[in-house]
Amino acid sequence: MIRLLVVVLLVALGAPAWAQSVSFPSVTVGASPAGPEVKGWIYKPPGNGPFPAIILAHSCAGTNRHTDGWGKLLVSWGYLVLAPDSFGPRGTRAVCTTPNVVTPNMRVADIAGALDYLATRSDVVKGKVGIIGHSHGGSTVIRSAQKKFGLAQRGLAAGVAYYPGCNPKFDGDIDIPVLLLAGDRDDWTPADRCRSLMSGLTRGVLVEAIYYPNAYHSFDSKAADRTVPGAAGKQHHLAYDTVAAPDAEARTKAFFAKYLR
Template identity: 35%
Template sequence: MIAWLRLLVFATALLVAAHADAGEPVHLTSRDGTVLNAVLIRPAGEGPHPAVILLHGCGGRDARAGGLDPRHADWARRLAEAGFVVLLPESFTSRGQGPQCAVRERHILPWRERRADALGARDWLAAQPFVRADGIALMGWSHGGSTVLATADAPGFAGFVAFYPGCSRTLRAPSFAPAAPLLLLIGEAEDWTPPGPCRALGERAGPVVTYVGYPGAYHGFDAPGARVRLRTGLAFTVRGDGTAHVGTDPAARSDAIVRVPAWLAERTGR
């Protein structure tokens, strides 16, 4: 009987831990009026805590089998353990859309809908008693990284982090003046979102942008345990043939895992 009770307690603990890792589902309103589904993960302690909004790429926030995509889950856990409130809004499924990586005529754009989503997420976090309104940062990958660039001129953020964004459109703009420091990380072997425009953007913007290029790394270099492979059928790639390499680069991932939380802590006063 005692052994059975111990097993029940252990199983219950596992379920509670799994639920905590999955986060809490919440809803918030984008600046364009769309109601977004989001996942909230809170650190230990009542706070108030600094916070990070995580913006998914063109593949969406979640894994096909359900739950957060492994990269998003990994970063959310690490940032929550570092003392940040983490919020992950979903821009595509909230509007009845699926993954956008193969879609050329996109109706959800970084500088339009997704910028509105980022601002709405910030509004929601700033109203929460467990969040420090002056310590909210914005971080995104690929399509979400491009959204970070498109939102970087907005006041109210303590810092911005963009992983392998598309920088060409921002580089063509007359000016680029982030309202807070921006950390830009990209693989120098990128053949999906080219590093050249991002490097040039950082040089033009000056010290407000910290550019980090990882030699030999491809798109998705920070994913946990993803083998390097060639993806096909993509809408926009460097070669224009719909193919690009994706996968983990252990050295780049290790550096980012250390660099990003430390950089965010410095910017948010963690």
């Protein structure tokens, strides 16, 4: 009964029910200043490892069931997963309607801290750490991949960005392999901005971009079609896509196997 109550409390707080709670410092890197101490959750496969690891960057909705589902999936593929909470320590639970409260640029400092923390663990393979993120987390992946932050030197080997908000002006100097997955019907983080980013990359060979013609935002989340508010009162359509979701998942699995195994 006590364990059940603990699980219920964790879920209510947005925490994964079957993961280990950890904390580590956020670290200044370039123009990304250190934030408060980061709390997060470790998902670990059976055994002692060492395992390749993946940092799981949550969406603008913060850590939730979507985060937990991906944590468990990545563990089933044999990865140790660290899911940092970039919002809670900064005093918010979500930024979908207030995107400038916590930005992807700010979250890079958390990713640097996560990499430093993973480097201290004996159950993680050194230099075999990837990152995956969705929406706001996908933008965090793209920003973390920029050469100016030097996260490759901290052990970041590859990243997967699901429907990120691409910023062609600031994100053109990617220096690790990235898989970018976007929906052409996405009215929140438009795929055309990612096409513009791709056309201006200094090392375009590092990035593979896949565009799903009928997919909306959040196409991998198995939920009913819905409309949700974004910034400035705009409404955005979210929908699971039965074609895009399994294809993106298969590509993600193969991509990480290529760069982290």
